Amino acid sequence: MAHQAPTVASLLRAAERTLAGCSDSPRLDAELLLAQTLQRSRSYLYSWPETQLNTTQQALFQALLQRRAKGEPIAYLTGRREFWSLELEVSPATLIPRPETELLVEQALLRLPAQPALIADLGTGSGAIALALASERPDCRVIATDYSTEALALARRNAARLQVSTVEFCTGDWLAALPAGLYQMIVSNPPYIAASSPYLQHGDVRFEPAGALVSGTDGLDAIRRIVMQAQQHLAPGGWLLLEHGFDQGASVRTAQPGRLSDSQHRNGSGRA
Numbered sequence: 001m002a003h004q005a006p007t008v009a010s011l012l013r014a015a016e017r018t019l020a021g022c023s024d025s026p027r028l029d030a031e032l033l034l035a036q037t038l039q040r041s042r043s044y045l046y047s048w049p050e051t052q053l054n055t056t057q058q059a060l061f062q063a064l065l066q067r068r069a070k071g072e073p074i075a076y077l078t079g080r081r082e083f084w085s086l087e088l089e090v091s092p093a094t095l096i097p098r099p100e101t102e103l104l105v106e107q108a109l110l111r112l113p114a115q116p117a118l119i120a121d122l123g124t125g126s127g128a129i130a131l132a133l134a135s136e137r138p139d140c141r142v143i144a145t146d147y148s149t150e151a152l153a154l155a156r157r158n159a160a161r162l163q164v165s166t167v168e169f170c171t172g173d174w175l176a177a178l179p180a181g182l183y184q185m186i187v188s189n190p191p192y193i194a195a196s197s198p199y200l201q202h203g204d205v206r207f208e209p210a211g212a213l214v215s216g217t218d219g220l221d222a223i224r225r226i227v228m229q230a231q232q233h234l235a236p237g238g239w240l241l242l243e244h245g246f247d248q249g250a251s252v253r254t255a256q257p258g259r260l261s262d263s264q265h266r267n268g269s270g271r272a
């Protein structure tokens with residue numbers, strides 16, 4: 001009998017088995033990687049389960065599958081991740097934007113004044129927070145900073161692709177990179193994991209840049225620096241909103257000068 005090329009349906013079944021021990025979502029991962037291989041949407045896989053893959057496509061799919069089986073994040077394999085309904089390009093140069101960081105965007109939007117404001121996103125990485133804020137508030141000027149020029153190049157590409165023109169990108173360390181001015185809103189999802197945290201041994205974080213994740217022995221080095229420097233950049237009544245670890249709330253709030261708000265679960269905030 002002639003050798004039959006594998007179909008979408010048979011490959012997905014096999015791939016799901018391959019990934020079963022190494023991923024929490026083997027079926028979804030298999031679908032995303034096959035969709036990526038075929039440059040199609042996931043729904044295509046369901047509409048055309050009998051589609052046969054040629055040998056080039058099979059090799060490409062198997063290579064992606066093997067990398068995923070070794071733990072590489074799906075977002076790095078597909079080069080894409082959705083954040084705040086914006087499709088962002090991601091690469092190993094930046095943190096993969098997390099759904100929980102959308103809370104920071106939400107809280108910033110709630111606190112922005114109705115009139116045009118000056119906003120900073122410190123350590124923008126892929127540009128996720130800055131671009132989400134700019135897409136919701138095109139009347140505001142958003143400054144996005146990062147010390148990594150590679151990250152900023154990626155963030156700039158994301159801005160261009162999404163046709164967001166109100167974000168300016170500046171290279172440098174936290175607030176030192178900011179153009180002069182008084183900011184109504186400074187937001188940041190800085191690195192906040194302790195260097196010795198066992199959390200760093202599992203899942204996607206193993207492949208993400210340490211500089212985007214880890215910040216000193218207690219994880220709070222970056223936050224302390226940001227809090228210390230922020231006050232001189234905040235407009236009267238302006239906000240500093242920070243994402244931090246679930247058990248860091250008290251430390252972040254005591255590091256904070258000015259008036260404090262305790263209204264959020266994972267986001268520390270303080271008002272000048």
Ligand code: GLN
Pocket residue numbers: 094095096097098101122123124125126127128129189190191211212213
């Ligand atoms: N601001 C980016 C994000 O939230 C990058 C954060 C970081 O690298 N720590 O995805």
